[in-house]
Amino acid sequence: MKHYEQAPGRRIGRIWRSLLAGLCACACVFSLAACGSDKEAGKIRIGIKFDQPGLGFKKAGTYVGFDVDVATYVAKKLGYQEDQIVWKEAPSKQREAMLQNGDVDMILASYSITDERKKAVSFAGPYLVAGQDLMVRKDDHSITGPNDLNGKRLCSVTGSTSAVTVKQRFASEVQLMEQPGYAECATALFSGIVDAVTTDDVLLAGLASASRGRLRLIGKPFTQEYYGVGIKKGDKELAKKINAALTDMITNGSWQRALEDNTKGSHFSPDPRYNPPTPKEGE
Incomplete structure (x- = not known):
């Protein structure tokens, strides 16, 4: 009789052990999967354009342009070296979704600050007023x-x-x-x-x-486009840090040099009525 009384207990014990082992295995699998996909840990992901000469352009595996130079400067001020930047292409129609989904940490892609866009994301800047x-x-x-x-x-x-x-x-x-x-x-x-x-x-x-x-x-701009750094909605702390970096870049002359380097031979000069701008958006 004892034999039959203990058998169910042993069977239940074995079942629980199997379930626990399975749960542990699943946890390990999920953990490894998470770790395996997190190749960008310790890096900053920045969205730029890949097809805009002078702003964001992918050239022979490298990235050049004014947006790229500004993004690199800001990233360094945030504590990231160039080899810690992951560049992501940010097509115009996908920019809000990329920030909302956490695909990027910030976007510098001729991204004009507008009230409509601010319903979905936040901005720092502006870092340039184009026209x-x-x-x-x-x-x-x-x-x-x-x-x-x-x-x-x-x-x-x-x-x-x-x-x-x-x-x-x-x-x-x-x-x-x-x-x-x-x-x-x-x-x-x-x-x-x-x-x-x-x-x-x-x-x-x-x-x-x-x-x-x-x-x-021609050199006669007839609108104002305030280029901002797109960030996740409501992140005021990050906006303050980015604005401080942009202000530093403008003050020490790096902003002007970057603009001149990326528009050589075009006789481009940003509208002095608006440039360089005062970065205070999003604070």
Whole structure:
């Protein structure tokens, strides 16, 4: 009788031991999986553009541009060396989601501070106030500003608000060509298919610089775009640290040098009415 009374107990004991062993194994598996996927531990993940000469551009496995230089300076002030930066491509439509999902710690990608965007994310900065401008061929003097665009052929990127702004404010008769990127617009300008390209002046300056003097910036910005550092919503402490780093960069001359280095040959000069800006956003 004892034999049959103890057997269930032994069976239950074995079942519990098996369950506990299974739970431990699962815990180990999940732990290892977490550790295995955390290859970016101790690093800072920064979103930039990979296709914007002068701002954020991926070139032979390296990253160059004004946004890259500013991000690197800020990261160092936060305690990260260059080899601790993980660069992530941040397409315009994905920027808010990347911050909300924790895919990146910050974004510097010609990211204008707007009330609409602040509903989803927070910003530090601004670190540059850009303005919409025009780029033309070096030898074309028929366009001196947006008021000269009636009847002209204008290129902008598909979905961009830049061309819409021109049509609404200046040239209702402008002929618009849309391309997937500004490099394609620059090519269309080279070949004479269009007469001008429009977007933010600092981006046009990067394109003009890359053209080796064949394209030039008009230099008459007609909007203000406050470029900010996108961060997770509500992180005031990080905003303060970033703003302190940006202020330091502006004060010691590094900001000016970075801007000049990335817009060489374009004759670009940021609008002195707004630049350099005072970084106080998000505090």
